Amino acid sequence: MDTSMDRGYGWALQVDYATEKAIANGAFKRFFATDDNTVDYEPQVANDEGWSHGNNQATEQWVEAHEARVDHTIPGHAQELGKVFLLNLGNYTINTPGGAVTAKEHIFKPQDPAVSRQGKAVTYVEKAGAGHNIIMPRAVGNGFTLKGDEAGVLTCDFGLQGAGKIGINQATTWTGGTPSVVKPTGLHKLFNTQVGLVITDGVTPVTYGCRYRSFEISYQLSLLLAAGYKPGCQEFLVSGDPTSGMIRSACEFDKQTVDFNFTVDMAANSPELTAVQQQKKMDITLTATGGIIEGSLPHKLTVKIPVAYYRTSKPTIKNDIWTFQFSGSGFFDYTTSKLLEVALQTNVADFALAF
Amino acid sequence: MKIKLNVPSKPGADKVSVGNFEAELKPNSIITVENRRFADHLIENFGLTETGKKSSGDDGDGDGGENQFGYPAGFPGRDALEAAKIPFETVKGLTLEQLVAVKGIGEKTAESILAFEPEETDGEETADDNGGEE
Numbered sequence: 001m002d003t004s005m006d007r008g009y010g011w012a013l014q015v016d017y018a019t020e021k022a023i024a025n026g027a028f029k030r031f032f033a034t035d036d037n038t039v040d041y042e043p044q045v046a047n048d049e050g051w052s053h054g055n056n057q058a059t060e061q062w063v064e065a066h067e068a069r070v071d072h073t074i075p076g077h078a079q080e081l082g083k084v085f086l087l088n089l090g091n092y093t094i095n096t097p098g099g100a101v102t103a104k105e106h107i108f109k110p111q112d113p114a115v116s117r118q119g120k121a122v123t124y125v126e127k128a129g130a131g132h133n134i135i136m137p138r139a140v141g142n143g144f145t146l147k148g149d150e151a152g153v154l155t156c157d158f159g160l161q162g163a164g165k166i167g168i169n170q171a172t173t174w175t176g177g178t179p180s181v182v183k184p185t186g187l188h189k190l191f192n193t194q195v196g197l198v199i200t201d202g203v204t205p206v207t208y209g210c211r212y213r214s215f216e217i218s219y220q221l222s223l224l225l226a227a228g229y230k231p232g233c234q235e236f237l238v239s240g241d242p243t244s245g246m247i248r249s250a251c252e253f254d255k256q257t258v259d260f261n262f263t264v265d266m267a268a269n270s271p272e273l274t275a276v277q278q279q280k281k282m283d284i285t286l287t288a289t290g291g292i293i294e295g296s297l298p299h300k301l302t303v304k305i306p307v308a309y310y311r312t313s314k315p316t317i318k319n320d321i322w323t324f325q326f327s328g329s330g331f332f333d334y335t336t337s338k339l340l341e342v343a344l345q346t347n348v349a350d351f352a353l354a355f
Numbered sequence: 356m357k358i359k360l361n362v363p364s365k366p367g368a369d370k371v372s373v374g375n376f377e378a379e380l381k382p383n384s385i386i387t388v389e390n391r392r393f394a395d396h397l398i399e400n401f402g403l404t405e406t407g408k409k410s411s412g413d414d415g416d417g418d419g420g421e422n423q424f425g426y427p428a429g430f431p432g433r434d435a436l437e438a439a440k441i442p443f444e445t446v447k448g449l450t451l452e453q454l455v456a457v458k459g460i461g462e463k464t465a466e467s468i469l470a471f472e473p474e475e476t477d478g479e480e481t482a483d484d485n486g487g488e489e
Contacts (some may be wrong), residue, residue, distance in 0.1 A: 016375050093368035107368075115392045116374040352372060 002129030004036045008174045009072060010181040011083075011122040011139075011160075013355040017250060020137035021123035023171055025178040028125050029355050031080060032187075033072040034155065038128055039136055041068040041166050043245060063245035065229050066164030066237055068136055070124065076146075076154025077187040078290060078299040078346040079354070082106055084158045085342050086351045087141035088219060090119050094350060103297040104349055108342040110219070110256045117252035119221070122355065124160055125172050125181060135170045138163035140251045143220035146303070148192030150214065150319075154288060154301075161223055163248035165237055188299045188346070190288045197262065199308075201271070201280045211265040213323060215286060217303055218260070219340060221253040228252070258305060258330030258340045260284065263316070263323050272313040272326045282308040282328070293347045302343040306333040357387050358394040359406035366401045431467035432460045 010028040012021040021027055044065040049058035074080055086092055090111025097105050111119060124136040139160040148154045173179040195215065197208040228248035238244035264272075275282060283306050290299035313326035332339045348354050366380040376393040378386050385406060388394045397403045425443035426433045432454075436446055439457050446454070446468065454465035 090372070090374045092372045094370045095368055104369075111374055112396055115390075115396045116376065118374050120375060350370065352377065 006127075006129050007036055007038075008125075008127045008181060009033050010125045010172075010174075011355055012125075013086075013352060014121045014123055014137070017118055017121045017138055017140070020135075023125075023135070023180050025180060026182050028123070028172070028181040030174075030181045030183045031072075031074055031083070032077075033074055035071075035073050036128075037071055038132070039068055039070045039124075039126060039134060039162070039166065041066070043067075044164075062243065063237075065246040066166070068162035068164050068166050069142075069159060070126070070136070070139075070162075071157065071159045073155050073157045076148075076156060076190040076288075076301075077184075078190055078301065078344065079184065079187055079348050081146075081154075081156055081190075081301065082108075082344050082346065082348055082351040083355060084141070084144050084156050085344065087120055087122065087160075088144050088158070088221060089340070089342060090116075092351070097297055097345065099295050100297055101294055102347045102349075103293040103345060104347075106344045106346070106348070106351060108344070109338050110340055111253070113253070113256075117224075117254075118250060119253060120352075121251070122160070124162070125170070127172070127174055133170050133172055135167035135172065136160070136162045137165055137167075138248065138251065140223070140253075141221065142223055143218065145216055145218040147216045148195050148214060148288070150192060152192055154190045154192060154195075161225070161251060163228070163251065164245070165247045186347075188290055190290045190299065190301055192288075194288045194290055196287045196289070197264075198285045200283045201275060202283065204271070206271060208264050211267060213263040213265060213318060215263075216261040217286065217305075218258070220255075220257050220259075222255040222257075224252045224254050256339065259327065260305065260308065260330070261325065261327040263318060263325045266315065266322045266324055270324055272310065272324050276310040276313045276326070276328075279309055282310065284308050284330075293345070297345065299347075300343075300345040302341075304338075304341040304343075305330040306336050306338065306341075307331040356389055356391065358389070358391065359385055359387050360394060360397060360403040361385055361406055363402045363404075366403065368401060371397060371401060431471060432457075432464040435460050435464075 010030045012028045014021055043063045044067055045061050045063050047058035047061040085108040089108035091109040093107045095105045097103055119140045121138050121140050124139045127133045139162045142159040142161045144156055144158040146156050174181050197212045199206050228251045229246050230249040233249035235247050235249050236242055236244045237247055286303045288301040292298050308328050308330050310326055310328040313324055315322050316325045330339050362380050362384045364382045368380055370379045373396055376390055424437050451465050454460050454468055
């Protein structure tokens, strides 16, 4: 009998949306999920109910298209978070910090739709016990939520939207001398205890310091799911066979949004509710500084939302004391030309090669 | 469409990607990208300049793909000819004197136009444009 321990998830970056990664030794990298989710797959079917065949019920059903997606949560390993950011925040640059040999600074921003609305895609593999070993190509990111709470490891929820195609009973190997899915090593965890939060209203910066408790920063993409099914491309589950059902030929994004939620200990004259009432323009910087990579260069995550407006700020009880929980959204900043910026300093040379 | 870009001495990044378009920015090098919008992104955000793109247009080699005016890739003086709204089919029949009369076309460029043959890939570094045209 297989238990939840016998599950595995992996991925490999595709060169473009259409080209699936082939199963081969070391072709995929395993990622560690804290959940036990599996792919949600559903054929899009139609039937002949109501046709003038004289029957009160449908007489047959056929498949027109396929749909598949999956959600996962990964722990906040610096070397793994960058992969989620790359899939979802398509504007990516790499810099070398001064004095660095192995450390690189990776900057992620929302993908410029003027260049392209098609994000990077991965081929995703999954196994659960002895009877489930599947592959899902053309999987694009539909957003992520980065979280930190109390003493815990940072976590990142993310979703992968497939084209609908699922390969069943694959030859993907997960163990052995040369498996198809290779485990990552040397991962460095970032903790909520390493987080610093500074928010300014343009006049008075508030460094939350000891008042900081938890955060959630959510970047979401609304995908053009229906438009991705392109009948003229004639791409089907079985190549050349329209009766096998259509799969997506593209999966572009429409809207890009940022929302956040913070919990901080209450203090006298807390400014958060005033900021809500007066709709002040806020500038948010959240950093998580981890252990040293080399010299004085640490693993470091910095999330910047240069223009934010609060939506709510409410007293709540957490750990038996009063806290403020405040939330809001990010807006595009003309001055810095960005909605959101995530900077990740870690010992990965290039996240596009790290999958 | 091949668009050649000059990378400045301090481009501000080692590598840039937008979706499936990517380019390594080695200082003081020339890279080639195949997507106009990605090229514009590099120009606007990282200070790259388009090779041969000068305001006078006198020595521009008009690199780029075909467009509504029908000019083939690499056609010399293309920018000035497009600005004058002269289609490719018309240019083929112009004399040297008529070409020089077009604003932005000098004698050297006019001679290049008359001698033009479609160019081959010249082996310069090509950025990875897996995104393709969209």
